[in-house]
């Protein structure tokens with residue numbers, strides 16, 4: 001491919017477009033906490049907006065914020081960042097944000113779902129842009145505190161001010177994202193690739209492959225503890241090697257026996273049929289069918305999601321992992 005993505009780093013970006021702006025972070029969960037803390041530590045003016053007192057409210061207070069009711073945070077804000085769950089954003093927008101929208105306000109997203117699938121359709125006199133971290137919230141915070149940053153995608157949906165990209169990059173910088181890099185994309189590309197990625201590999205694929213390998217060993221009569229270390233615990237070490245040194249670095253660290261078995265058997269397990277299913281899953285995202293299904297599931301109280309969590313919590317692999325936690329913790333490097 002000849003296309004080369006536009007990537008911005010710290011030296012291409014400035015916090016100036018966000019200086020003096022009142023920023024409302026709505027939600028204080030996985031991403032909300034990381035964003036509120038990183039933006040505040042970068043010198044920006046952050047208010048946390050929440051629906052009600054509860055766990056998030058207490059956590060925000062413990063972190064030194066004075067949370068406000070969502071609409072009170074929004075009324076005062078120049079910039080509103082949506083960090084409540086994707087399925088909750090539409091209602092929060094309709095009831096707590098839309099009534100207080102003023103020309104020149106900014107609506108910011110960490111994932112494009114609600115804009116791309118038109119669950120939220122903002123008026124044309126506000127800016128709508130995205131800063132999407134390519135990593136879980138707690139890691140976004142941890143990397144920032146340690147002087148690094150999780151890479152982000154930035155995209156502009158509406159550019160009323162003519163300055164939307166500069167503002168997205170300022171937020172990306174304050175989050176720590178440009179310490180690594182901010183890649184320019186579109187709401188469509190971010191939304192679809194994020195969903196395809198989490199379903200086929202990051203969350204769905206990896207989890208099910210680990211589970212299938214674990215259960216196969218146990219069914220064959222091997223001890224669950226041995227199966228757990230082999231098929232679940234050791235994966236982190238292999239992935240860390242790939243993360244640090246690429247596939248070639250990982251291959252250099254494992255035996256020739258593992259390399260030979262890996263090249264031959266890997267392709268039999270993840271074969272043409274698997275690739276066909278990956279394409280099918282990706283098409284289901286691209287056609288909007290997945291979004292439709294998830295919205296419908298959410299409307300019925302998310303029974304499939306609850307059942308998945310309950311089954312995983314009770315599974316032999318999770319129980320075995322809990323039993324081995326002490327050993328795993330004892331072995332973890334101390335610095």
Ligand SMILES: NC(=O)C1=CN([C@@H]2O[C@H](COP(=O)(O)OP(=O)(O)OC[C@H]3O[C@@H](n4cnc5c(N)ncnc54)[C@H](O)[C@@H]3O)[C@@H](O)[C@H]2O)C=CC1
Nearest residue numbers: 027028029030031032056083084085086088110111136137
């Ligand atoms: N979890 C992650 O690491 C990533 C999330 N994102 C995106 O960030 C956004 C936020 O996701 P998470 O941080 O996972 O959310 P979360 O599930 O951790 O959010 C919880 C927060 O939202 C509040 N909340 C829960 N239900 C609510 C409701 N019905 N109405 C209003 N507030 C409610 C909770 O009190 C809490 O403060 C989403 O758009 C997600 O796609 C993007 C990248 C990674």
Ligand SMILES: CC(=O)[C@](C)(O)C(=O)O
Nearest residue numbers: 133134135136194198202
């Ligand atoms: C952590 C992340 O980037 C995900 C998997 O896309 C998400 O939590 O939605």
Ligand SMILES: [Mg+2]
Nearest residue numbers: 133134135194
């Ligand atoms: Mg993601």
Ligand SMILES: [Mg+2]
Nearest residue numbers: 111194195198
């Ligand atoms: Mg996601």
